[in-house]
Amino acid sequence: MQIRVYYEDTDTGGVVYHANYLNFCERARSEAFFAKGITPVLESGHFVARKLNADFYASAKLGDELEITTEFVDMKAASFTLKQVVYKENKKIFELEILLVYITFEGRVQKLDIKSKELILSLFK
Amino acid sequence: MQIRVYYEDTDTGGVVYHANYLNFCERARSEAFFAKGITPVLESGHFVARKLNADFYASAKLGDELEITTEFVDMKAASFTLKQVVYKENKKIFELEILLVYITFEGRVQKLDIKSKELILSLFK
């Protein structure tokens, strides 16, 4: 996935505001669903971030074109983990490992059914 | 209402990103509800922006403390209009006139009932 850096993404330090790399990675995760004609909101629930580790290696500035890759790490009964990397001119500038938990619309953790597990594997593996 | 300018509010131009003044004004509108122990989400619907005019007179930068005033303009069957001004050191830097329409949770415009009208008047007039 390609992402362009706009004014809204930057801050007065002249570079992309740190939290916005999480937005970029979320776009890439959602786009995997949209590309299949569906949304990340499934029949019985949706996904929320439970834990993440992020490394910032270099900065990006207004007008930069970034590339995001998303790699499947593993899956548990009610969650899965992805590794996402943001590149600028083929150089890794940001790396995220994120654990996403499946919850009901009321906010309770729930196990992924077979259909949802297969969907995730088809999208990210 | 007092608002501090943080990194997230600024852009690479070194000042507050233009659209964020709308966020500041929205905070002031919502805070009027919160201060009464309620939220802007009423029993049968909520409010959405229908029309707005904004003037940008001067800029604000990281660390600035801004003051926002909200003034009632008028009310119609299903909407009301507010005028909001953002000040920096007693100087007007931004001015907004915004028409807010009352809609159902399904998105249809609906008339304000007496209770909702009285609430709006008590909050903003």
Place this chain on the structure above:
Amino acid sequence: MQIRVYYEDTDTGGVVYHANYLNFCERARSEAFFAKGITPVLESGHFVARKLNADFYASAKLGDELEITTEFVDMKAASFTLKQVVYKENKKIFELEILLVYITFEGRVQKLDIKSKELILSLFK
């Protein structure tokens, strides 16, 4: 310009947060520069919003694909005006008229030189 609606663009009302339409329009303006291999930051200054009028006709939600058009309205000594429209499935959902002023990096309004005027006309007319 095509824009996808992601989680970050929405709010708890289930639709795109009103101020984010201004972000979408800013992306389209900047993209006009980026597409030419330049940025909106020119040699002697850059552009800031001075005045805008916005109309919200309908809402957009997670996953929607929006189309943005940008039309030149007019140009003065130190400013120019654009009209931008956001469409969802060929239906106009948002319209913006925005007056952009050219300022120095110190924040003073300055006249557009011939080169900058020609650039703006080539980008938006």
Place this chain on the structure above:
Amino acid sequence: MQIRVYYEDTDTGGVVYHANYLNFCERARSEAFFAKGITPVLESGHFVARKLNADFYASAKLGDELEITTEFVDMKAASFTLKQVVYKENKKIFELEILLVYITFEGRVQKLDIKSKELILSLFK
């Protein structure tokens, strides 16, 4: 530091968008400087996120009042680490450990001088 949840902080899932907790924590870090009458931009440089670990324990919604605490973890030659916790009604809902590196305005890592080290200790320890 107290933070109110506004519309802009939420997403269509009905809760605070995950990346916005990083914004809340950044506000608390900057506010430590502002409260002393200074900004996080020092004479010879400023701070950028280099690494962070975040845990999301529970969600927050529109109107919630959150409390943020910031605790000093340690300091190295050119960086320091903070632990920040977001509470909702005295319950921990988010926890962040963030490594901040001191860089020049050109983006190079630089050692913290004695004055900057003392400042950081006075603000966060």
